[in-house]
Amino acid sequence: MQNILVIGFDTRNIVCSARRAGYTVCSVDAFRDLDLQECAHASALLECRTSGELRQLDSDWITAKMNDFGLEFDAIVPGSGMEALDPCSFPCPVLASSPEAAKKASNKLHLAERLEALGIPHPHCYSPDELDAIEYPVILKPATGGGGIFNRVAKNRQELLALLEEYSGLGQGFTEKEIVVQQFLEGTPASVSLLSKEKESMAIAVNEQLVGIPWFSRLPFAYCGNITPFRTKCAGEMEALSEELVLELGLMGSNGIDFLVTEKGPVVLEVNTRFQGSLDTVEKAMGINLFEAHIGCFRGELPEKPEAKLFAARGVIYSDRELFIDRRLMEVILREKSADIPRQGTVIEPDWPLTSLFSSASTREEAIKSLKQGAERIKTFIVDRMTG
Known part of the structure; x- marks a missing residue:
């Protein structure tokens, strides 16, 4: 296996991991960032801005893009x-979970039902016919995807109804059935990264999530990055639940x-x-190549558990x-330890990701x-330029 197509909304980290593992990678995504183009053998722009548009993407269009790249692909990684x-x-394997399993697991309403049946702690999700029984505050989220950008908190029924109206006007294709109303809890956001093959799984890292960090975003629930590892007394319990x-x-x-x-x-x-x-x-903290480990799962292989x-x-x-x-802003970004670097001449919309920074x-x-x-x-450079 050598030639890989990676397709998704944002693929830079997957493409660069595959390149480091020695694969020839082509990409189709919505950004075509500068560093993605440096890692990819070739890339194409995915002109989709919402999850609804992605779900409606025609497989014939994807196949045509694959043909345009001029490679015989050995696998697709979504x-x-x-x-x-x-x-x-x-015409080649898709190295991912089955579509049926992915759809069910990604849907927050269906997941809540499974978690309840398994006895795994989770916030209560209210169905549309339970609106009169809601205990506030609650958080509203798209049923699938979103990255926290569209999450909102309602402290009472009036705010809830106003937010449902707001979602319908966002132009993202949200309907009331595609919005989850969930019990709002306080705590530290975290995640567990896993690898799994048939009948066996392994947690490889527990991560602290950076959510709504004011010096990264003005959005209160936006995903702003993460820190690996997350040192917490709950780490072992989280790994076991995840596996x-x-x-x-x-x-x-x-x-x-x-x-x-x-x-x-x-x-x-x-x-x-x-x-x-x-x-x-x-990858940086644990000394592992996740793309190679992902490929290995479909050969029935799991790596040794890494240590931070x-x-x-x-x-x-x-x-x-x-x-x-423009050129000056590009130079400022490139002076940092950055990734997801936008191409010169592009326009970044308000509350849209600009770039990523890294440290160790x-x-x-x-x-x-x-x-x-x-x-x-x-940010100081941007403000100074605007005010100057």
Whole structure:
């Protein structure tokens, strides 16, 4: 196996991991970032901006793009938004969980029912006919995907009804049935990264999630990166729950489980049936190539359980305004330890990811300090340029 197509909303971390593992990789995604193009043999733009548009993507269009690349592909690896890609539509294997398993696990309403049946702690999800029985506050989320960008909190019925109206006007294709109303809990966001083959799974890292960090984003629930490893007394319990859950859900390869660590212990929030945003920090901290390990799962192989060698951190900077990426801003971004680097001449929309920063250190505090300093340098340049 040598030639790989990676397709999804954002594929940079998968493509670069595959390139480091020695594969020839082509990519189709919605960003075509500068560093993705450096890692990919060839790339094409996926002109989809919402999860609904991704779900409606025609397999014939994907096949045509594969033909345009001029390679005979040995496998397709789906990224975010393409978790349920139909393997029957392509001439080569799709190395992912089955579409049926991915759809069920990714849907927060269906997942809540499974977690309840398994006795695994999770926030209560209210169905549309339970609106009169809701105990506030609650958090509203898209049933699938979102990255926290569209999450909202309602403290009473009036706010809930106003938010449901707001979702319908966002232009993202949300309907009331596609919005989850979930019990709102306080705690520390975390995740577990796993590898699984048939009848066996292994947790390889517990990660702290950075959510709604004000010096990265003004959105209160936006995914802003993560730190690997997460040192918590709940780590062993989270790993055991995750290993049980991915096998119960019939998932294969690299998958992730999102948790909230509360005063009463960890609760499961959602399942990511794909490579996760923590890929970079897991690889750096644990000394593993996740793409190669993912491929190995489909050969029936799991690697030895890795041990953390340092703290690795990723921070995602969101733009608080419309930004034109010119040469000077590119130079500022490239001076940092950055990835997901936008191409010169592109326009970044307000509250859209601008770039990612990375750091590694012997302590969590040093790693997060480095991220914050880098973010401040980039944002200071943007503010100075606008006011100047």
